[in-house]
Amino acid sequence: MKHTAKHIILPSAPISESEALSTNKIRTYSIKIELDAPYPSPKTATTRSIDGRFVWERLVTRNGRAEAVALAGEWFQSLRKSGRKGGVGKVLVGKLTHECVTVDDNWNECLYGSNFNPKDSCNRLLDKETIQRVMDESKGNLKIADSPVIKGQGYPSLEWATCKKINSLPIKIGFSSYSEPAKGGMKESLAKAVKKAKKRKMSWAREMELKEAKATIRRMKAKGFLQSREKYMNDLIERTSNSKRAKESKA
Numbered sequence: 539m540k541h542t543a544k545h546i547i548l549p550s551a552p553i554s555e556s557e558a559l560s561t562n563k564i565r566t567y568s569i570k571i572e573l574d575a576p577y578p579s580p581k582t583a584t585t586r587s588i589d590g591r592f593v594w595e596r597l598v599t600r601n602g603r604a605e606a607v608a609l610a611g612e613w614f615q616s617l618r619k620s621g622r623k624g625g626v627g628k629v630l631v632g633k634l635t636h637e638c639v640t641v642d643d644n645w646n647e648c649l650y651g652s653n654f655n656p657k658d659s660c661n662r663l664l665d666k667e668t669i670q671r672v673m674d675e676s677k678g679n680l681k682i683a684d685s686p687v688i689k690g691q692g693y694p695s696l697e698w699a700t701c702k703k704i705n706s707l708p709i710k711i712g713f714s715s716y717s718e719p720a721k722g723g724m725k726e727s728l729a730k731a732v733k734k735a736k737k738r739k740m741s742w743a744r745e746m747e748l749k750e751a752k753a754t755i756r757r758m759k760a761k762g763f764l765q766s767r768e769k770y771m772n773d774l775i776e777r778t779s780n781s782k783r784a785k786e787s788k789a
Contacts, residue, residue, distance in 0.1 A: 565645055567606035569596045570665075571614060572638040577629050580617060603647040604659035611663075611692070614639050636693040640665040650675035656683070656694035664695035672696060 570593040571583075579585040583596040596613065600606045614635050621627030630638070641663045648661050650672050655661065664672070673680050673696065681699040 564599045564601055565603075566597060566599050567603065567644075568642045569598060569606065569610040569613065570594070570640050570642075571617075571630070572640070573629060575629075578626065580626050582613075602660065603641060603643060603645065606641050607659045607663050610639050610641050611635050634687065634693070636663065636695070639663050643668040648672055650680065654680075656680070656696045656698070657692065659692070662692055662695055669695055 570588070573585075573592040573594065576585055576587070576592045577594075579594045583594040586593055586595050588595075598606055598609055600609060614630065617625075617627030618630040618633070619627070621629065621631045642665055648664060648668055654676075661672075669682060673682075676699075679699055680696045683694045683697040685697060687693055
């Protein structure tokens with residue numbers, strides 16, 4: 539008898555973030571359909587008991603988790619369709635994809651960030667472990683999805699906990715100066731930056747020019763190039779203040 543089974547090597551450890559963002563590698567994913575009882579599985583899957591839950595598990599290889607999620611959805615739909623005609627998928631009739639289908643994330647491809655989109659295929663059909671990890675990474679910005687189901691749209695595993703998503707990355711508001719938006723959101727951070735700028739007696743660019751001019755004077759004085767510090771200091775500062783760049787800064 540000819541055997542067509544193929545051995546699939548599972549990852550021993552999660553890959554790095556940079557590798558996860560690449561989609562030019564074929565990776566192995568585990569698709570699971572949760573059951574109410576241990577029913578016989580389709581030919582392409584195996585019936586297993588995991589943490590007290592019965593599932594149909596199928597291992598697939600795809601270019602990225604997004605492709606694996608798409609395949610999982612198609613597989614579930616085909617099984618449920620066959621179940622309406624009395625096939626093996628009859629136990630799935632009346633159920634929705636997001637209610638019982640998960641795709642693992644051993645490769646850490648689902649990562650929280652300021653551009654996180656819960657509806658992207660890569661971020662859907664998450665297992666419980668991945669959901670908890672990403673929620674922890676979001677520091678309260680994400681929650682388990684509980685919004686009404688919209689027919690024809692893929693249901694997300696997670697959704698924003700606030701009406702407007704919060705960018706948790708630091709915001710640069712000046713030279714080597716950052717504000718942490720996680721404490722009050724981006725709007726508050728920008729308001730603080732504007733308030734700080736209004737307190738300045740002169741523009742930041744002009745402050746830097748004067749500081750640089752004073753440092754140049756000190757170096758010239760140390761080398762003996764200047765006889766009168768006060769005279770040359772005043773002349774240089776006056777020229778700097780009247781420079782084209784300084785006038786543009788005032789404008």
